[in-house]
Amino acid sequence: MLAWFGRLDPKLTRWGLALFVGAFVFRLFGIDWGLPSAERYNSLHPDEDLNLAVSQQINPAAGKLTTGFYNYPTLYLTLTRVGTMVVDGYSPPGEVKTPEAAAGIRARHILVGRWISALAGAGSVWVVFAILYRRVHDLAALAGALAVAVAPGHIVHSRFETVDVLGAFFVVLSLYWAARLLPPGDEQPDDKSLNRYVLYAALCAGLAAGTKYNGALAIVGLAVPLVVLARRGKGSGWAVASCGVAAVVAVIVFLVTTPGALMEPEVFQRDFKFELLHTSQGHGLVFAGTSSGFLFHLANLFVGFGLLLTMIGACGLVWGAVRRHAWIGVFLVFAVVYYLLIGRAEVKFFRYVLPLIPVLAVGVGWVFDRFHTNPNTRWRTANILPILGICGIAGGGLASAATWTNWMATPDPREVLGKELKEKGGSVGLVSDAWFYTPTLYPEVGASRGVPIEKRLAYQQAVTKPQILQFVPEDPNQRKPWDSRLLVELRPERVMYSSFEFDNLYRLSLMSTVPAEFQAQVSDFKTFFRELNAMYTKEEEFSEPGTPGVEDLMYIRPTLYVWKRKPPIATTPPASSTTSSSSAAPAGTP
Incomplete structure (x- = not known):
């Protein structure tokens, strides 16, 4: 032979x-x-x-x-x-x-x-x-x-x-x-x-x-x-x-x-x-x-x-x-x-x-x-x-x-950040549907897009430490990434996102002329960041020098960002006014 x-x-x-x-x-x-x-x-x-x-x-x-x-x-x-x-x-x-x-x-x-x-x-x-x-x-x-x-x-x-x-x-x-x-x-x-x-x-x-x-x-x-x-x-x-x-x-x-x-x-x-x-x-x-x-x-x-x-x-x-x-x-x-x-x-x-x-x-x-x-x-x-x-x-x-x-032989940042966020508790806001790029906050977090969105949201809403928030309208099919209502209405204690969610829109946002099919998404992205910068401060950035920016090489080491809500500004009301307490706890997911 x-x-x-x-x-x-x-x-x-x-x-x-x-x-x-x-x-x-x-x-x-x-x-x-x-x-x-x-x-x-x-x-x-x-x-x-x-x-x-x-x-x-x-x-x-x-x-x-x-x-x-x-x-x-x-x-x-x-x-x-x-x-x-x-x-x-x-x-x-x-x-x-x-x-x-x-x-x-x-x-x-x-x-x-x-x-x-x-x-x-x-x-x-x-x-x-x-x-x-x-x-x-x-x-x-x-x-x-x-x-x-x-x-x-x-x-x-x-x-x-x-x-x-x-x-x-x-x-x-x-x-x-x-x-x-x-x-x-x-x-x-x-x-x-x-x-x-x-x-x-x-x-x-x-x-x-x-x-x-x-x-x-x-x-x-x-x-x-x-x-x-x-x-x-x-x-x-x-x-x-x-x-x-x-x-x-x-x-x-x-x-x-x-x-x-x-x-x-x-x-x-x-x-x-x-x-x-x-x-x-x-x-x-x-x-x-x-x-x-x-x-x-x-x-x-x-x-x-x-x-x-x-x-x-x-x-x-x-x-x-x-x-x-x-x-x-x-x-x-x-x-x-x-x-x-x-x-x-x-x-x-x-x-x-x-x-x-x-x-x-x-x-x-x-x-x-x-x-x-x-x-x-x-x-x-x-x-x-x-x-x-x-x-x-x-x-x-x-x-x-x-x-x-x-990098591949040591703990992935999604695992590290997931453990950290679980220990801190509170609430964490996601800017888009959880997937492979999301920290390990619960076992089903990386469920395929082939899994119905209702089921994926049910997994998400069952988690209590931390509470996971994502703005989802009454019709889940109308949801969109980078929805600023997450910040304004739900007000999570922390917001996190990955380079997979951020990099492409950031690149497009710098263009003098954004392609027509992406203009709405870029507009939402810019609005979200205006609110984010006003209400939150960057707490952590999990990144490595030399991380490849190429999409299918970045799988092994994405950059993860965590922002924390700013504390309320203390004010002294007039003596004659009547104060009312307001809860700082985030609202539940719609």
Whole structure:
């Protein structure tokens, strides 16, 4: 069987395995961050509970392979389901009699999905080393692999139960096989090997698409080697045939991994169209008023990979292609096509750049090799630049990875503030519906938006220490965030909010011309803060230096703000007047 993959190089295996293990162990630190618990029944990550619930709709043993939900393809969800079945088989959860027990089961199921992400993240490190091995100096191959191993954004998302890191792994694996069509030196693969590499690249592209739809773009990596080989004597007929076979294989693999596309075509088309519209129309307030995706994703890479590494990696891809190293063209073409896709989108989460990190790391390895092997001492000295990038100078790298890992391995500020507010008692006002960003004030505080609002408010109103206040009109559907009536009518002792609720509206409030669809929300926000500054004073701000402002990196360390109501100003009434007492206790929630 191994002969089908070719002879395994002992050094590649040893070094690759060592890098894989090191990267995997690094990703295990903090992997239990924010899991459901007896104190908080939902994950601190807003997508994990939904991903788990959807995955549990799959039952391979019973032949049920559909989910009824196709915002994502189903390969990762199927793997998560199989993993949870194995875990439950070895350690049966028993009868679930309490919400605390149910939260414990969800926690270990989510952890299964996180382990899959961690394995895929570490696997990407091995693949990058394999891509560079024997094409560049061994130290350069090591540098490229380390650039991925310590990329802080890649590490953080490797600890989430989400589709993104697994999808990025299959993308870079597909590009690896595409690059194998153009081996280093004078090697000349036989026709059988070439055909096999085409099939492997297509297979992995199909797996990437079956994990996340945009992973299908991995197939473009085959364009460069097919064109080059056609010009070297294979002929255009062979290239066209290979292209056709690759497309068919990728589609078949996608349909096998996401059978709902055939078994539930109407549901699949509905959700797939929703995803297309979602990326083109935006994500509500989250990215409103921000720069274009082309600039925004550069900032994402600077934060989650590193400014130096991003620039060096991009220069390396272009430099290698200009020097006519055709195999680098595989990665450059993919990077350009993929960046054009995400740059045009209105949704700009960091996770969209994850497939680019291993690709840029290949460029880092190439530049390291050019510097390291240059006979000119000055050029060799320039190798300090990628080393500094890997260490985390100018953002990203090991420095940020260590800091963010420490955050994930230590108590979350939502837990700390929740305990503090419980001890203080009194009343706490919320500026919007409680969710993942809200301190742990009661177990159901992170309940999904899919839970009816009446039920979520009932959870909230049952809490007495502290009393939780939110202004809700008689018709709950008419409620709105940042409603100043919370301050004027309910008058809670404290008000708290998070950077998830604050940052986007604050950014829009600074604009000279606010987009029409957000003007009412910005107006409410400004009115609320006028009242807040008049009636309250900031008591605490839970923040960390270097906290990433990127939405889906901020999950691990949001900034939390607490304001306390100012004491009433004492006045001395005239002797002839009659005083009346008025209670300072807040009114109940309408």
